[in-house]
Amino acid sequence: MTSRFWVIASLIFIIIGCTSKPALDNPSQGEIVIAADESFQPLVFQLTQAYSGIYPNAHFKVVYKPEQEAINMLLQDSARLAFVTRKLKPTEQGVLNQRKIKGGAEKIATDGVALIVNKANTDSLITMSELQRIFTGQVKGWSQLKDGNQAGPITLVFDNNNSSNLAFVLNIFKVTEVKNLRIFTTRSNREVIEFVRKNPSALGFIGVNWISDSDEPLSVELARELRVMGVSEKQNPTKRDDYFQPFQEDLGMQRYPLRRPVYVLSRETHPGLGGGLVNYVARDAGSLIIRKLGLWPTVPYNREVNLVK
Structure with missing residues (x-):
């Protein structure tokens, strides 16, 4: 009876293991691939390193390519984000539309x-x-x-x-x-x-x-x-x-x-690690890194100073 119980239990665990979906990444942890135009390598390196410094369980595999190849990686679902100089063309957006992916384009710098x-x-x-x-x-x-x-x-x-x-x-x-x-x-x-x-x-x-x-x-x-x-x-x-x-x-x-502008293109379909990085870059302390690099951030980082008499 005992051996039969363990056989049934093992089968249940195997079935659960085969049917359960892998955990989705979220803004503070996971691993995603990023494609970036090679001319932005110093910028992307510093932004991803800074974000991983805040969230040690956030891991980015960055692939540096000519711009069109980086965009193609995004369209082919080989990359979650792409750092490039333009938005998607209508035909490129159509590729995402066919897969019911809205996508996004965030201008982060000049x-x-x-x-x-x-x-x-x-x-x-x-x-x-x-x-x-x-x-x-x-x-x-x-x-x-x-x-x-x-x-x-x-x-x-x-x-x-x-x-x-x-x-x-x-x-x-x-x-x-x-x-x-x-x-x-x-x-x-x-x-x-x-x-x-x-x-x-x-x-x-x-x-x-x-x-x-x-x-x-x-x-x-x-x-x-x-x-x-x-x-x-x-x-x-x-x-x-x-x-x-x-x-x-x-x-x-x-x-x-x-x-010229710098855009981050996204094909993310859930509140994941890609969105966390984009928010950090566009609306948080990431703009300080952009400024430190000598570029012009689209949204400046607001510093509040309290003056006490």
Whole structure:
């Protein structure tokens, strides 16, 4: 009788174990995959590390990809969140709609595409008009630019053929054909920096968060022996104050021409770990991290100060 009881009990436990659903993650614990455009690697790393520091049972596997690949991971249910520069297109949203997933898009910051040159290149000012002529093939050499002091052709350096940095710049200047441009692509923003550091004729394009955190040793090291170009929207600027760099105040005041949004896209269908991270980033102390990185948070962190006489 006793052995029969244990056999029945074991079968019940097996049935329960086979039919029970795994526990869902929640805002303070669990593990999810995040896809992120590689140009936002320093930003995403610091945000996820800070959140895991608050909630030790919250674990993030971050996969860094070119922007379109990161979005594809989200659509294919290979990632819960994606850090990118745009919202989903109607056709992409349609993929989620077919699965009855509303999804979400939260703008968390304003970022900038930084133009970097070798320290030997003292011509660190450029206009949007000059950039337009470079990307339409009218200007090919440094000597053709106003006050250009470098000889030789301009080599445009990007992190990837499918880079959000490249797509953003081509869209700004309405360029659809690049075969006649002198473009060199690497495998990461970091490799762009290294290439420019070794090549005085290079003009590199990177996400500014790679070099904008003056308190981060890696950021300081990467910025060594580089110049960040000032960019002017004026056709004929007459003074240095007509040019702006992709750093915090000029991003926030919308003075830097090559600024862009940072979005977190979500496909979460329950109040889970992804939503917890998004709330932290967009409405909590995460905005302090965004500010520390030199970007402009969409929602500033409110500090209350009580003055006592």
